[in-house]
Amino acid sequence: MAGAVQGLLKRIMPQLVILAAALLLNFIVFPDFFHVDFRNGRLFGNIIDVLNRGAPTALLCIGMTLVIATRGIDLSVGAVMAIAGATAASLVVDGHGWFTALIGALATGAICGFWNGILVAVLRIQPIVATLVLMVAGRGVAQLITEGTILTFLNPGLIRLGAGTILGIPTAIVIWICLGAFVAFAVRRTALGMLIESIGINEASSRLAGINSRVLLVCVYLVSGLCAALAGVIVAADIKGADANNAGLWLELDAILAVVIGGNSLLGGRFSIVASLIGALIIQSVNSVILLSGMPPEFNLVIKAILILGILVIQSPKVSYIWYMLRASGPQPQPDRKTPRPHRATEEKTQ
Amino acid sequence: ADLTIGFSQIGSESGWRAAETTVTKQQAEERGIDLKFADAQQKQENQIKAIRSFIAQGVDGILIAPVVATGWDEVLEEAKDADIPVVLMDRTVDAPDDLYLTAVTSDLVHEGNVAGQWLVDEVAGADCRVVELQGTTGSSPAIDRKTGFEQALEGHDNLEIVRSQTGDFTRSQGKVVMESFLKAEGGENICALYAHNDDMAVGAIQAIKEAGLKPGEDIKIVSIDAVPDAHLAIANGEMNATIELTPNMAGPALDAMEAYLADGTMPPKWIQTESKLYTAEDDNKAVYEMKKDLGY
Amino acid sequence: MTDDTAQIATPPGAQDAPMLRAIGISKFFPGTIALDDVALTLHRGEVHALLGENGAGKSTLIKCLTGAYKRDAGVIELEGVAITPTSTAESQHLGIGTVYQEVNLLPNLTVAENLYLGRQPMRGGLVSRRRMVAEARAVLADYGLDVDPGEPLTRYSVAVQQVVAIARAVEMSGKVLILDEPTASLDRDEVQLLFSVIRKLKARGLAIVFVTHFLDQVFEISDRATVLRNGRVVGTRLLNTVSQHDIVTLMLGRQLEAKVHDRQGGTAGEMLLEVADLGKRGMLEPFSLALHKGEVIGLAGLLGSGRTEMANLLFGAVPADGGTLRMHGKEIRVANPRDAVRHGFALCPEDRKTEGIVGDLSVRDNIVLALQARQGWMRPIPRAKVNEIAEHYVRTLDIRLASLDMPIRLLSGGNQQKALLARWLATSPDFLILDEPTRGIDVGAHAEIIALIETLRERGMSLLVASSEMEELVAYSTRVIVLRDRRQVAELTGAQITADNIVHAIADDPARGAA
C-alpha cells in the first residue's frame, strides 16, 4: 500500500514540479495569487478559480486518459459536452427536475460514447476518424436540440451543479476531484488498469490471452462519453444556459494536451489518471497567467504555445533520459519506459 | 414569378446570428421567395464556395453576410458577369462598390460610440475605471466596437479602460474573464463594464454576483446586440444599457433586391440600420416577450 | 578458460589480417551487464558461429557491432580500420549486412520494396519499379523462392519473410554478413538453400557470423565458434577439433545429461476433447481429432502446411466456419480465445513478437495476464499471489531477467518464449497448444522444455505441439499428425513415430513452391 503511494509519487513528481512552477509564475505576475478569502458563502480567490475553471478539462481527461491508454483518441468530447448541456437545459426548460435533467444528459453522453466505442471496437474504424464523425455532427445535434439559441434556464438545482458550492467549495471542484479519485482508484484496485494497458500495448496478444478487448474498448469510450456529459452539464449550469455552438469548443485538444502533459504516451499503454488531472491543472494555470498578466489578447496564443512547448520539452522522454543519465542509474526509471516509444509505435502493425 | 435567392450565412455562432437567420427565412417566406440557405461554419472559403455554387445554380439574387470584409472581389466579379445582383448584410466588404447592389448594415463603430457616449453621460464626470470584454480577437465587430467606444471616451480623462481581454463573444468566456478582472483589479475598484456583445455581459453578470457585488449598481454594465436575455437583465436591474443590432437585415435587403429585379431601380449603396439604445427607461419586459421567439 | 584459445583457434587459411576484429566490447543495461569485455575476430571467408544460452548476449553483441546499440566500451576494426557505426545505415554502407533476430521487414511494403529499400534501382532519377520487381524475382529465385515480388510481404508466411530478410542482408553485405537465428523458422530444404548461398559468399571471401541454437547446423556450415555465457566470451573453438558435447558443456558451463524417454500408455487417459470436421475455407480442410488426457499430439508438416491454422482454429483465434468440439463428452462452443481459455485451453502462438508478448508490460504482468483475464477484471489477483506465481515460473523455467518489473520486450528472445509458456502454465490448462515452442530456445532450455512437456503429460495434461523439428516431435509425441497443403495426410502412433516415417509422410508431396 505504502509502496503504491510511493510509486504514485515517483510517477507524478515531474508533473507536480511543473505545476508548482506554473503557479509560481502566476504568483510573479500577480502577487495576490495565493490569497483566498470567504465571500458570500464561497471560497474566493485565484487558486479556487484555477481549480474551478480546470473542472471541464479535468473531467474530460479522466475519460481521455483511459481512451488514450487503449491507443485511441476521442475528438468528440467537446461536441458531446454541447449535446449533454443542451439535453439538460431543454429538459429543465420543459419543466423536468434537475435530477432528471442530469440523468438525461448522462444518458446522452453514454449513448455518444457507446457509438464511438462501436465504431472503434466493432467496425474497427481508426479512433481519430471514428470520433471525428461525432465531433462534426455532434455540435449539429446539440444545436438541433436548442434550435441554435442559447437555451437559458433558471432551475436552481441544475445551476447549483455548476455555479453552486458545497461547504463553500464550488461544486465543480468537488465533482471532478471525487470522480477523478474514484476512477483512478477503481482502475488500480481492480485489474481494469492492467487489462486496458495490455490492449493498448498489443491488442492481438491481449485477445489471444483471453482478454475481451471489444467490450473493454467500448466501455472505455463510454466512460469518456460520460465524463464529457458531466463536464457539459457543469459548463451549462455555470452560465445558466446551454450554448450549443461554443460549449466545449476545441476543449478536446486541451484534454489531450493535459493527458500528454500528464506523461501518458499517445501510443497507449501505461497511464496515470492522477498525472493527467495535474496536467489539466497545469494548463489552467497557464490560462490564468495569460488572464492575470493583462497582456493584450493578441498575445494569448503565443504565450500559451511557448509555455506549453517549454513544459513538453522539459518532460520529453529524451530530455528526462538525459536527466536520468546525469543522476546515477536506478532500476528502470521513465526513460527506458518511454524512449523506445517510436519502437512500439511501429511493431505489431497488421493492417 | 417567385424568385430563387441564395443566402450565404456565416454560421450560427451566437444567439443573434441564429435570430438573423430565422428572420431572413421569415422575410423570404412572406415574400414567397425560394431561399437557398448555406451555412459557412464561420469559414470564408465556405462562403465563397457557396456563392460560386449559387452562381452555377443560376439563382436570381444572392444575400451574403460576409464573415470578414476582405477578399470578395474575385467571386463578386463572377456574380456580376453572370449578372446576379448581390446584397451584403450586416457588414460591408472592401471591394469596388459596383460589384454589389447595396449593403444593409449597422455601423459597428457607431454602436461602440453610442455605448461609450452612454457611459460618459451616465458617470457624469465622476472617476470611473472601466473593464472591457472584447469579442473574438481579429473579428471586425471586436475591432470596430472597440474603436467606437474609445473614440467616445476620448477627452474624458475621468474614464479609463484598465483591463481589456477577449471573451470570444461567448457567455462562458465572458464569465471566466470577468472573474479574473474582479480578482486582478478588485471588484470595488471597477466601476463599469463594456462588453462587445450581450452574451459576454450576461456571463459577466453571474461572475459579479458570485463575487458578492451587485451588477448594474456596483458595476455599471453596457453592451451591444440587445438580445432577449439582455432585456431581461435590464428589467431585473442587473444591467444598465444595450445597443440594439437588429436581426432584420433581410427585410430591407430583399426589398432592394425585388425592386431591382422588377424594374432595375438602383437602391442607395448603403442602407444603415438604426442602433437603438435600450436602458432601464424602456419597457424591457415587453421587448423581451416580443423578441424571445425570434430564435435568439 | 582464458581467451588464448582464440589464438590457437585460427583457421588455417587465415594468415592475412582479419576482416573484422572487436575487442573489449561491453554493454550495460539498467540492471544487466549484457556484454562484458567481449572479443570477436572474423577472418575472410570463414563462417563463425556465435553460440550461447538465451540471454547470453548474442543479439546484443550483434547490435553493438552494427551500431543498432551504442556500445559502452570496446574497439571495432573493419579491415584494420577502427569504425564506430552509429546506425544500421552506416554499417550497411561499410558493407556489413545483418539479419536481426526477429524478422525485421516492413509489413506495408511489397517483397521487392523490402528487398531494395534504400538502394532501389533508379532510371532517370526515379525509382524503376519494373526493374526492381524483375531483379527481386531473380534474386529470390536463388533461394528457391517463387513468389510475386510485387505483392505485399504480409501475404507470405513467416518462412518466406525470413528468407527475404536474409536475401536483403546478403545483397547488402560486401564484407561481413551477420545472421541472428536465421533458420529459426525455416525447414530443412530452405536451410540447405541458405547454406548453399552462404558457401557461395564464403568462397567470395566474406566473413559470416551465424547465430543459431541448432548445433548440427553449426557443425555443418561453420568453421569456428565463439561461445558466450552471461555476456562473457568463454571460448573460441575450431569446430573440426571439438564435439557437439564439448560445445554444449562450454555453453551451459555444465554437462547436459540427455535423458531418454520411454512412453507407454500413450492414449491411456480418458477422452478429453473430440473435434469433428473443424475447418475454414482457404485455410484448413476440415479435420477430426480425438484427444485423451495425458496425450501429446505432435503436428508435423512443412512451412505453410497449416499447422498454425490448426492451432488457431482449435483455440478460436481464427473463427472456424464449420465443425464441432466436444469436451468431456458434451458439446462446447469456442468462438474466440476467451471461450477457449474458459474451457481450459491454452495457446502459445508461433509469432511471439506480435501475438505473444505485451511488450511494455512488466514480465510479472505478462505472466499473470491470461490468468487475470480468465478471472475477469472484477477479481484482481492479490499482489502477493502475483509475485509468488511469477517467481515460481521464473525459477522453474529459469527465465533470465534483471527484475520482474522490467518490460518483457527487453528480455532476450528465448526468455520471452519461456515467459509466454509461464503465462499459460499459470492458468493450469487441461489442453495446452504449443506452436513452435522451442523456436529460438537454447539447447539447455530445449531439453528442459521437452522434459517439461513430459511432466505435464504425466500430470494428465493433454498437449498439441506444432514443430518443425522431427527429433523433438519424436521425443515427446504419443501421436503425430502430419499436415500437407492444409490437409491432414497421415497419423502416426506408438512405434511408427520415427523421424524417418514423419519425413516420409511429409515428403511424398507433389505441389511445393513458395514457403
Added chain:
Amino acid sequence: MRSTHLPLIVTLVTFVLAFALCGSQYPSILSTRVVANLLTDNAFLGIVAVGMTFVILSGGIDLSVGSVIAFTGVLLAVILRDTSMHPLTAFALALVITTAFGAAMGATIHYLEMPPFIVTLAGMFLARGAAYVLSTDSVPIDHAFYDTLQGIYWKAAGGGRFRLIGGLMVVTFIVGAVVAHRTRFGQNVYALGGGAQTAKLMGVPLAQTTIGIYAISGGLAGLAGIVFSLYTSAGYSLATVGVELDAIAAVVIGGTLLSGGYGFVAGTFFGILIMGLIQTYIVFDGTLSSWWTKIVIGMLLFAFILLQKGLTWATTVRKRRATGSAALS
C-alpha cells in the same frame, strides 16, 4: 490490379458514383462551372492535403497547417502593405519561413521523441498566435501582380473558369505522387509508416526523413497560404481555422490509413473532390439549417468511411481465400 491499389480504386469509384448521383438530382452540377469551382475553391485545401498525405503516410499528423496558411496570408499582406517588396520575393520568403517551421517541428518530433500530435498542436497555437501579432485586423492586398495572377484563367464553354490556383493544385498533386511513389525519399516515408524501429534497422535515415516530411508539409502549407491569399487577395489571422481537420478527413477518405504506411497521393485528390462535392450538394439543396448542415456532413463522412471499410473488407476476404492456396503454389 494489386491488392494494395484497392483503396485508391474504391475512392475513385465512390467519387464517380457520387458525382453521377448528384448530377441526376441537380443536372447543373454536371456543368463546367461546378467542375471549375471544385478545383478553384479547393486549391489551397488540396495543396495542404498533399503535405498531410506524406505526414500521415509516415504515421504522423500535422495539426499546424491551418494556422500556417493563415500566418502566411497575413505575412504576405503585411509585407506587401508595409514594404515595396515584390510579391515573388515575398512568396519565396514565406515559403522559406514555413518550410523551416515545418522542419523545426520535424526535428523536435525526432530528436526529442515527442508525439507529432502534440508538437504540431503547439505549432498550431504558435503560428496562429504569430499571425495575430502581425495583425489582428484583416489586411487587404492590392498589388498589380496579384491582379495579373488572378486574371489568368481559361473560361470553358458553360462559363466555368479554370483558374491558375486550380492548376497549381493539380501540378502539386502530380509532383507529390511522383515523389511519394518514385523516389527513395518517398519509399522511406512509407517505410517509416510501416514501422520506425524496423525502418531504422533496415537503414532508413530516420532524422532526415522525418524532418523532410514535416518540412514538406510546412512548405506546402506555405504554398497553400500563398494560394489562399491569391484566392481572397487578403491576409486574415482568423482564416482557415480547422482546415487541418478537413485535410485529414480528405486524406482518410482518399483511402490513406491514419496509422501510416498505406495510401496514395492520388487517393487524396479524390478525397478532396468528394468533400467538395458534399458541400456543393448541400448548397444546391439549400434547405438544410445550420445544424442539419453539420449533421449531414458528419453522416456523409461516416458513410464514406463505412463504404470504404465495406469494399475493402469484402475484397480482402476474397483475397485471403485466394492467398491461402496462392501462398503455396
